[in-house]
Amino acid sequence: MTALLSVQGLSVSFSTYGRTAEVLKGVSLDVPQGAQVALVGESGSGKSVTMKAIMGLLPQPPARIHAGKIMFDGRDLLTLPERERVALRGTAMSMVFQDPMSSLNPVWTIEDQLTTILKYADRRLGRDRDRRGRRARVIEVLSQVRMRDPERVAQSFPIMLSGGMRQRVLIAMALLSEPRLLIADEPGTALDVTTQAQILKLLRDLVEAQGLALLMITHNLGVVRETSNYVYVMNKGEIVEEGPTAGLFAEPRQQYTRDLIAAVPRLTGRVAL
């Protein structure tokens, strides 16, 4: 079976002040339909550039994609006309961003923000919904992310919500357009550990219940283990190792992965190496 998302030999360079840096050197990864895949790497590894290239958010210039394909549902996103590309973004694939405060508009209520996205998604999907229908859908999606008082939350401004609730709103936003692929960029990193655990559990449950494909981008190996069953490890613009999550954590083959895993402090205390 072909993958829903397939990145093939993606190479990206950045040119600034007459110097060129190779940022991605032939990155390939697959996200099959309904699979939970993680892309893990430290800062500077190129995981965010990969994500931005997939979403079509790379500023060109300074970035330049010189080789590779990004196949989504059998179409190469890199050769797609801009109109169709834009149509896919935020509908077929949605993103959950890291920082819930700066991704929300502070002067709009949650309902207004969700409604804007819903109108856009409805237009793309050719759906006709009246005002009441949109309101019902907004409340429905807020309940899906297990928001306790969805009516009240809908009327709130972002500043009235806690960090965890804001993150839920962002997930609700991503779900509104009924995507097939959810790309999550470090969700929960800015949150307290108990809140992070709730958000990760919510994401896992939603993805499983709705049969979504998930691409989790993170630096935290623990988050990888909690949310994915297949993982790609990235370092210096290359995929250095990939495999089923449990197996790769138990028996890392590459030295880089071994060092990375060894550097993670264990809840059980020191491990002899």
Place this chain on the structure above:
Amino acid sequence: MTAALEIRDLVKTYPVRNAFGRVSGAVRAVDGVSFTIPSGGVYGLAGESGSGKSTIARMIMGLTEPDEGDILIDGVSVLGQGERAKVQMVFQNPGASLNPRRTVGQSIKVPLVAHTYQGDRKGRIGDLLDMVQLPRHFADRYPHELSGGQKQRVAIARALAVSPRLLVLDEPTSALDVSVQAKVIDLLEELGRQLGLTYLFISHDLSLMRNFAQTVGVLYLGKIVETGPVARVFERPGHDYTRLLLASVPVISTEEAAMRPVIPLINGEMPTAEDLMALRAGLNPKETAR
């Protein structure tokens, strides 16, 4: 032997004001916290945002005056004293805690001048860079030329400049990559042994705490809800909040996963701390009735 740091019934209250600036109540940010750290020990303070851990750090540093209670360093109360050379702090974000317009050498020099260090300042700066395993010529570099880990080493060198007894480490590695974190922690352990330093380690990262601290105190809403040797607290947590914290840690092995307490889900969801407390409070009467 006297403890390096002793905290007695520390209380700090902040006024809550309404929209018109009138005081409408008070929040007890730190609510009767006591603990001691023996000389050369590492005490971990675990808590989430709003638990009061940073307020405690600020009071120890003399940046905030407590409402009640006492802080003793080497058995002597330090309340009311201004500068405290015996206790220094390493902050979370080295990018923000170093002055971008000062070279590394100038930054490290500041505490030497403030505490009127009499010896050879230039030599001392070089020695401090040696201690944190950075080349001496880094004294002429600016923070933007350094990596995150190197900046944090500079921050540690600056904290060590006036030969403190106690270092308050406020999330010292949470802005760093995990491989860099491991090296900074190794350095802190090494320095602790060499210089006989005592550490107060403030973090939300329980896995790191398990490996670095000997004793741990779990803070929740300004109170220490559980304290004890780190192995005991982590293996047999006695308080629900500790259990919830441990259950929330993302781990990388089945052994660790097996160690995490099982938390009752509420409507299929991980409960919040408040929910869990309420649940227990609601359940307990029934249990005793049975």
